[in-house]
Amino acid sequence: MQSALIVGKKICSSLLLRNWVRPLSAASDKLTNVEVNDKTGFAKLTMNRPPVNGLNLDLLRDLHQSIQDIEKNKCRGLILTSASNTIFSAGLDIMEMYKPDQERLKQFWTALQDVWLALYGSAVPTAAAINGHSPAGGCLLAASCEYRVMLPKYTIGLNETQLGIVAPKWFMSTFRNVLPRRIAEQALTQGKMFTSDEALKIGLVDELAATKEEALLKCEKFFASFAKTDPIARYLTKKQLRHNDIKELLDEKVQDVENFVLFVNQPSVQKGLGLYLESLKKKAK
Numbered sequence: 001m002q003s004a005l006i007v008g009k010k011i012c013s014s015l016l017l018r019n020w021v022r023p024l025s026a027a028s029d030k031l032t033n034v035e036v037n038d039k040t041g042f043a044k045l046t047m048n049r050p051p052v053n054g055l056n057l058d059l060l061r062d063l064h065q066s067i068q069d070i071e072k073n074k075c076r077g078l079i080l081t082s083a084s085n086t087i088f089s090a091g092l093d094i095m096e097m098y099k100p101d102q103e104r105l106k107q108f109w110t111a112l113q114d115v116w117l118a119l120y121g122s123a124v125p126t127a128a129a130i131n132g133h134s135p136a137g138g139c140l141l142a143a144s145c146e147y148r149v150m151l152p153k154y155t156i157g158l159n160e161t162q163l164g165i166v167a168p169k170w171f172m173s174t175f176r177n178v179l180p181r182r183i184a185e186q187a188l189t190q191g192k193m194f195t196s197d198e199a200l201k202i203g204l205v206d207e208l209a210a211t212k213e214e215a216l217l218k219c220e221k222f223f224a225s226f227a228k229t230d231p232i233a234r235y236l237t238k239k240q241l242r243h244n245d246i247k248e249l250l251d252e253k254v255q256d257v258e259n260f261v262l263f264v265n266q267p268s269v270q271k272g273l274g275l276y277l278e279s280l281k282k283k284a285k
């Protein structure tokens with residue numbers, strides 16, 4: 001795993017946080033980066049897997065570790081964002097699902113479940129500064145946060161049905177937690193990708209911002225809105241509201257992995273994924 005915790009722009013060497021600092025590998029190898037503002041206590045968690053922040057096993061494991069670290073350090077807010085100028089995250093790395101190694105496939109799905117459980121259930125207030133396109137798994141991450149600020153002229157949505165695949169129940173509950181049920185149902189069945197303006201209109205994002213810096217500031221302003229609330233009361237309220245969604249996955253975690261493995265291995269699904277990958281590569285040329 002290759003993520004680095006940086007406090008106040010420099011690697012933290014205080015006694016309090018010494019255990020936190022995981023060994024740094026070469027900068028080009030880092031998949032996530034955490035910077036904590038030591039004045040505000042807000043953590044910025046940046047995904048950095050070029051070109052599109054495809055969520056592969058390694059990035060998911062890094063994300064999970066970083067979320068846990070932020071939580072353990074009792075940061076006062078977590079802002080999820082991307083190092084790319086145009087892509088928040090392209091969602092699941094389809095290469096993990098196409099002609100997969102079976103053991104890795106299980107680990108991959110388990111890692112995604114763990115990231116979702118940690119982010120959706122986080123005790124720390126969470127926000128996403130969506131500074132680029134955010135399809136499928138990218139949208140799942142953003143929607144798991146409590147607040148979203150998006151830059152203009154990008155797209156966001158759960159587009160699974162357009163790929164001929166079915167988003168699992170917990171993807172859908174995450175959407176339903178943000179959107180009115182009827183809009184969620186239409187969007188999910190159509191596999192609709194929303195422009196930033198459309199996303200704002202339906203409430204999939206809370207605000208638009210002209211730049212990433214402005215988006216980060218707006219996320220911080222959201223955290224500041226909790227200044228007069230008790231953090232434990234705040235967390236317990238969030239926990240109760242999200243309890244059923246979390247419990248549903250926890251109760252079926254192993255079965256959910258089995259369902260995923262079974263689904264992915266179907267010849268028709270493999271064929272569809274292969275064609276989709278080809279179309280992405282053709283488009284890139």
Ligand SMILES: CCCCCCC/C=C/C(=O)SCCNC(=O)CCNC(=O)[C@H](O)C(C)(C)COP(=O)(O)OP(=O)(O)OC[C@H]1O[C@@H](n2cnc3c(N)ncnc32)[C@H](O)[C@@H]1OP(=O)(O)O
Binds near residue numbers: 052054092269
């Ligand atoms: C099978 C059972 C499943 C059960 C449920 C699973 C739920 C699934 C959730 C998911 O997240 S599935 C993934 C859905 N994601 C997408 O549909 C996004 C696809 N990508 C795009 O739309 C675009 O790439 C983009 C994100 C809008 C970026 O466009 P841009 O023009 O900037 O870059 P590209 O030239 O298209 O891509 C660069 C490079 O990256 C490859 N790539 C893009 N997305 C993915 C991906 N999701 N997985 C793997 N690889 C991806 C793309 O092919 C290009 O590769 P190269 O040609 O450079 O090798």
